[in-house]
Amino acid sequence: MAKVRYPAVAGSFYPSGQALIGMLEEFLGDLGEEGSERRITAGVAPHAGYVFSGYTASRIYKAIFEDGLPETFVILGPNHTGMGSPIAVYPSGKWRTPLGDVDVDSEMARAISRLSGIADLDETAHTYEHSIEVQLPFIQYLAKKAGKDVKIVPITLGIQDEEVAEDLGKAIFEAGGELGRDVVVIASTDFMHYGPMYGYIPFRARADELPHRIKEWDFRVIRRILDFDVRGMFRELKEMNHTMCGPGGVGTAIVYSRLAGAVEAELLHYTTSFEVSRSTDAVVGYASIVMRK
Structure with a gap:
């Protein structure tokens, strides 16, 4: 019996x-009709509660559906729990949500781990991590609408730097080529985490100004992503002491997309949690970005 x-x-x-x-x-x-172009190589999606970031996340999945669903989604999320391997590829089995089960592409998982110099096959890191799980209902909903079976390769990152992004992006590309897989990479990340709840207040602003100021800081990073500039993204994050939680996954998506022939990236939607909560104690930025051939 497959592990769940x-x-x-x-x-x-x-x-x-x-x-x-x-x-x-x-x-x-x-949502429009399912497409067949398959120009999309990767996407960036937030992973907060759906009431805060669900619409923003939906924009990348709408774009993928209308472009054509891939065989396999490789989903990279930050490891918030600290459990398990620093770079953990879920090896095999099924992931369950209220919409049912989705199969792990075990061949692809093994190939990524083998071709990477840093990734381990490890389940423990995924036990309580939310950053990948929250992406699955979107994928399942659209797969059912299309009448297709899609698979996933979940990867959590406890180490996030340029070297990790280069290694994993190359490993995913090579694994897909070796197996003949049609792949889309999803980088699960939220952007700035601002406020006393996060212990991070790099600037002061009135409540009505705060979303705009956070957007300014986030867009310094987003511009680098839209330019496929991994080094520039990490440089901006370091210079700003920015609190984006999943840069390693985004860097991986950029590296993979470059290798897969992507030539353009587009910001589909941006918002902050303040638009819903109206709280200045904890404000988070959310963006959905698509990369295309």
Whole structure:
């Protein structure tokens, strides 16, 4: 019997019952027909609670659906828990959400681990991590709408730097080529984490000015991503002491996309949690970005 990774944040980050389908239908109410171009190589999506970032995340999945679903989504998320291997590729089995099960592409997982100089096959890092799990209902909803089976390769990153991005981006590209896989890479990340709850207040601003100031800081990083500039992205993060939580995954998506022939990147949507919460104690920036051939 295949091993099942059970949901850790259903009922908190996203609804656990029928309300989940209603929320996804609301987010994706403007969904067009499934396409077949397959120009998209990678996307960046947030991983907060759906009430805060679900619509922003939906924009990348709408774009992928209308471009054509791949065989396999390689999903990279930061390791918030500190558990398991620093670079952990989930090896095999199924991931469960309230929408059912999705299979892990075990061949692709093994190939990435083998071709990478740093990644391990490890389940432990994924046990309670939410950054990948929250992406799955979008993928499952759209796969069902298309009548297709898609697979996933979940990878958590406890180390996030340029070297990790170069290694993993190359390993994913080579693994896909070796196996003949049609792949889209998803980099799961939130952007600036501002406020006393995060212990990070790099500037002071009135409540009505705060989202704009956070957007200014985030866009310094986003501009580098849109230019496929991994080194520049990490340089900006260091110079700003920026609190983006998943730069390693974004760097990996950029490296993979360059190798896969991507020539353009587009910001699809940006918002902050302040738009919903109106709280200045903890404000987070969210962006969805697509990379295309």
